[in-house]
Amino acid sequence: MTENVERIARPRSVRWAECAYLAAIALHLAASAMIWDQTTAVYGAGLAIADLAFTLGLLLLLVLMTTRRGSRGARGVLAVLTALTAAYRLWQVLATEDGGTAIWLLGAQGAIMAAGAVLLFRPDTLAWFAVPPEEDEMDDDDDRDMVA
Numbered sequence: 277m278t279e280n281v282e283r284i285a286r287p288r289s290v291r292w293a294e295c296a297y298l299a300a301i302a303l304h305l306a307a308s309a310m311i312w313d314q315t316t317a318v319y320g321a322g323l324a325i326a327d328l329a330f331t332l333g334l335l336l337l338l339v340l341m342t343t344r345r346g347s348r349g350a351r352g353v354l355a356v357l358t359a360l361t362a363a364y365r366l367w368q369v370l371a372t373e374d375g376g377t378a379i380w381l382l383g384a385q386g387a388i389m390a391a392g393a394v395l396l397f398r399p400d401t402l403a404w405f406a407v408p409p410e411e412d413e414m415d416d417d418d419d420r421d422m423v424a
Contacts, residue, residue: 284407286343289398294343296392300385301332301339307381342396348405351396358393362386 308315308328315324338357341350365386372379395401 284404287398287400287404289395289401290343290404293392293395294339296388296395297335297339297343300388300392301335303381303385303388304332307378307385310376310378310381346405346407351405355393355396358389362390 312324319327335357338350338354341347342354363386365383369379369383
């Protein structure tokens with residue numbers, strides 16, 4: 277038996293976290309555009325496009341699953357990926373002597389992602405993430421229309 281629990285409105289922290297992650301995606305795109313020639317020279321255009329599409333696509337999917345659907349699993353995966361990304365971006369900034377604007381944009385991306393992750397675990401988000409996402413409205417009686 278499932279309880280009919282009404283979904284509460286998205287907390288402000290979740291909305292701000294979504295904005296932070298979308299800003300981080302925009303910074304990643306801007307930094308990638310700045311170093312596109314070097315990236316394609318090393319990896320080729322096909323691999324560079326595939327890597328960028330996969331990375332940003334996965335990030336966007338996790339952000340939307342977390343901030344729009346309230347998926348706790350996606351929030352956990354997003355938090356782990358954010359921690360790894362922020363640590364890697366910090367290492368890039370510290371290890372690069374003169375990386376230019378692109379390195380600083382990537383550093384800012386890591387910091388903004390970390391801020392977004394912190395927002396997702398604030399106390400005002402606990403009740404929102406505790407309510408399961410809305411299920412499809414399919415009764416057990418509706419499967420009689422299916423052909424075996």
